[in-house]
Amino acid sequence: MAFTLPPPALAIVRRYRTCELTTINKDGSPITWPVSPRLLDDGRFLITTSIGLPQKAFNIRRNPKVSLLFSEPRASKVAEPGAVLIQADAIAEDRIVSDPSSPPELADYFVENIFARQPAGAFMSTWLGKKLFPAYYMRVLIYATPTRIRYWPTRDFGAAPQELEVRRVG
């Protein structure tokens, strides 16, 4: 991994249920969505988007600059609920993945970050779920490589955050 997070910051990144992902629109304006990313062992973040909501992927293919703000602690049981802001370069794959068990990191993402945390999501496998949201499991994979990380140890977001070191890899 190209960075080391203090344990409380790592807990935030691993346990917060959502973060705020921002991509950049064609007109240069930022657009932000709540998403549930997964921190991979190599330090990248895996994010996925359905082909029913492809704007994130379109924006990243045009401009790879993104940010992820982990700032919503609900349900995370994090003892020190601050925030982590990650700026990153992202890629959005061309392929559409419709087998959630492959690649392995996608299986882990669905099991640990989505299904275990969102039990009502089983609705998407029901007859009605499939009818209403046929694209739910048709995913584009997005990988974000951090370039800059800042950390607020507390919820005083008016204070200057701590800058954490990110080493360039490759």
Add this chain to the structure above:
Amino acid sequence: MWAKAAKAIAGFREGVITGLDASGYPVSVRQTSLPYDAKRGELPVIIPSALGMQAGAANLLCHAHDDKLWNLRAISVKGRLEQRGLTWVFVTTAYEPQSQLAMVGKMRRSMASYLAKRNLPVPQVDFDAVKRLWARAKQIQDP
């Protein structure tokens, strides 16, 4: 003038303001109060100078979920960030409320368009794999 935006924002206790820094990367800061002025469409926001935020295009996202990551709610307001002296203000430029029903239709149309533009058939989802992953997830005690 921005009554609909004000009503939507009032449904949330907090929000996230995002703009861009000098290198063109997005920068987000959570706001723990949302004193939105419905007449002016303005929201004073707190942004630490260390973030290097630049005046210009911005947005406000408010979202919420319950303890089981369900009952998801979100609104997005377009605007711009202005620096007035030592303070920052988010100025609304557009807000379009969207119903969940409209979202369902939009997602279906986006899927069809995505596939049609690439001349791709509708992918077959491996629901046996989905079932296996759900079985794994049910073994997790403290997600």
